[in-house]
Amino acid sequence: MSLRPQLSLPPVPEDTARVAQTAFRRGNPYLLLRTRLGPIFADAEFADLYPARGQPAYAPWRLALVTLLQFREGLSDRQAADAVRARIDWKYLLGLDLADPGFDYSVLCEFRGRLLQHEAAERLLTCILDTARDQGVLKARGRQRTDSTHVLAAVRDLNRVELLAETLRAALNTVATLAPDWLRSLAPPEWYERYDRRIEDARLPETGPKREAFVLQVGADGYRLLDAMDGAGAPPLAVAAPAVAVLRRVWARHFAREWEGSPPTGDSVRLRPVQGRGPGDRIESPYDVEARFRAKSGTEWTGYMVHLTETCDPDLPRLVVHTDTTPANVHEAMRTGAIHTGLAGLDLIPSEHLVDAAYVSAEHLVAARERHGVILIGPARPKQGWQTREEGAFHVTDFAVDWERQRVRCPEGRESTSWRAYRDKASGRPFIRAGFSPAVCRVCSAKPRCTRAGSRRLSLHPRAEHEALAGARERLESDEGRRLYGQRQGIEATISQGVRRFGLRRARYRGLAKTTLQSVATAAALNLDRLAAWFALRPLAPTRTSRFKALTA
Structure with a gap:
């Protein structure tokens, strides 16, 4: 696919404008956004993602907008492509003719792949922020606040036995695809019965000697496959497969041989003691090797953490200006400096930054002031004793x-x-x-x-x-300090909105890079929603008061 950027983007066709304005006489957020902000994106912003030669690509500025609308409404790729063909408000925002057939839904996946390949996911949010800055509703050196929430990985939680058996099964499936004849000559008949289905669907032996024997047999089978991979006749593609590398990492953590070079049997393999699930390099699933386990404030999950930073200046909309996504076992204190560096790169560094105690330390207070001129406002963690x-x-x-x-x-x-x-x-x-x-x-x-x-x-x-x-x-x-710090609580409402309306807490995809793309697109979509509310003069919803509480008024 090649790209020939349009120097000037087309206006909304007259028929599309006439039908849309007739259908939405009381207003529509997408019509309002197109009227106030224009197309938002431009082809030139994505030109470096495409080669110079090849079949002409679908306009990336439209694909970027569709991606944000897709995350705003929680649609799949197929549903988003259908909305482009069927919905008049989408056509108006995208500047499409009424009879425009749209595109195949696979184009959205291909566009996200280009963003990931060139590490350009941040452009989805940056373009929104640049547009907001041009509108005068976003400024640097203001007041901002940051908080984080957990993101569940798109994988099933596995116990130790399931993790070991499923890791070996995933490696076997990969090798079967890359070198079927080689694996057919290696695999004994019992492997087909033991690993022919997902482990959570199989009937595992009961707890006790039978289950211990099963785990050791899985370990011996894994060593047999790895020994064959180290042999002279192993297929190079299979040896270099990521699933085989994951198998090596998991086996090195969970198994040990009685003596090096021993034949891979259940008697020659032992299970290492449990090493815990805290900070470290423990793989929790062979299908998402970057997801990590964490327990925080009574919540346990496997996946990631996303840190959202938004503006909280008076008389301006609350816009998310930065997202930071990490594996779940990375503590918040490790991200304070990275968040400030990211904001400085966007020329949106605040003068006052409201955070909770997890982001504050003596080093952070000094570094924020000396490097960026930021006053970090938050409770210092108390001394232990x-x-x-x-x-x-x-x-x-x-x-x-x-x-x-x-x-x-x-x-x-x-x-x-x-x-x-x-x-x-x-x-x-x-x-x-x-x-x-x-x-x-x-x-x-x-x-x-x-x-x-x-x-x-x-x-x-x-x-x-x-x-x-x-x-x-x-x-x-x-x-005065307590009143100022009280404004930090507003970021919790933003996280709640992201979770309830935008699916922020569940990863759509697997891997840190794709989860980061989801977080950026979610933040950009949330900003579109808030800009539309700001232009429509729609006030923030007041806090609900129960009927019983109202009796005291």
Whole structure:
């Protein structure tokens, strides 16, 4: 497919405009968007995705718009292609004639493939933001807020036994496609009975010795296939297949041989101890090797996390300006800097950024201010220790630090006697250890409120980070700071809208790249919806008040 970009996009045909305006006398969001924003996209923005030669491609500016409409209404590719042919409001927005036959639904999948191949998914959102900026409803250096939600991968949850057997089955199916004669000569007759159907549809042995024997037999079968793949006559295409690489990774994590080079039998294979499902490289499904498991706030899922950042300036629409999608086991604290870098690349860096405690640390507060001039507003995570749980105990914030003299004064007026810089072994981050004299602490009347050890020792951040934390805590303790931070809650309504109307929490596709494309397209579609509401002067829906609550009014 080749592209010959149109220098000027065609206007809405007269017959289409006449019928649409007659059908929607009370207004329609798509008609309003076309009137106020024009075509939104242009062919030139996607020209580098197409070769110079070949059959002419369907106009990519129309495919980009159809993609957003598809995500806005939760349609499949076939349903979206049918809507282009049948719906007058879609034809008006796309500038199509009434008799236009549209396109085959497979064109949408091919267009998404081009976006993924060239890593151009962000253009769907960027074009919307550029259009909003031209309309004067989006500006940089304003106020923004960020929060995240989980995204369920488009795979079934598997227990350990199912994961092992299904991984081997997926590898066998792949090899059967690439090298059927080679696999036919290798596979014993019992393999066809053991792996002829999806494992969750099979009847697994009961828990106990029979199930343990089944798992070890699966491990031996997997080693037999991998040993054959390492042999001289193995087909190169099958050896390089991704499913075989996944099999190697899963077997290395879950199985071990009694001795290297032993024949692959159930007696020579043992199951490794469970290594947990926290941060790490554990594959949860052979069909989506990038999905990860996570447990957070009582919710457990396998899949991804998506971080949404939206504007919250007064008297302007709330527009999503950035999305960030990661595997589920990547903590929010790891994405604060990446979000700021992405916003800076869009020239939409905020002056104030409202986030929850998961995104805030001393390092983040300093880096946001020094690198981007951003005031990161959110609660700092409290120190761990019994002092944080006991009323009246002395916290780190109760100690005065004299950075020039390298001394710390406790609430009772005593000064520290030691000051040492060190690096944390786990994170490598710099800290300062300040300690007090045991002789002084032992006779102090306030010792029960201060420490249960012989003397109090404090771990302090470097000066810039320590002062940034103190400033953040002081800001949120003031009435003005609490009112400002209260605006962060609005992002939860955006996430709710994305989940309920746009299917944000369920991945349509498999893999991180495709899930990222879904998140970007969902954010762009949500922006279209909000721009249409803004132009139509439709106010935000008020919070519902129950009939019982209304009795107190």
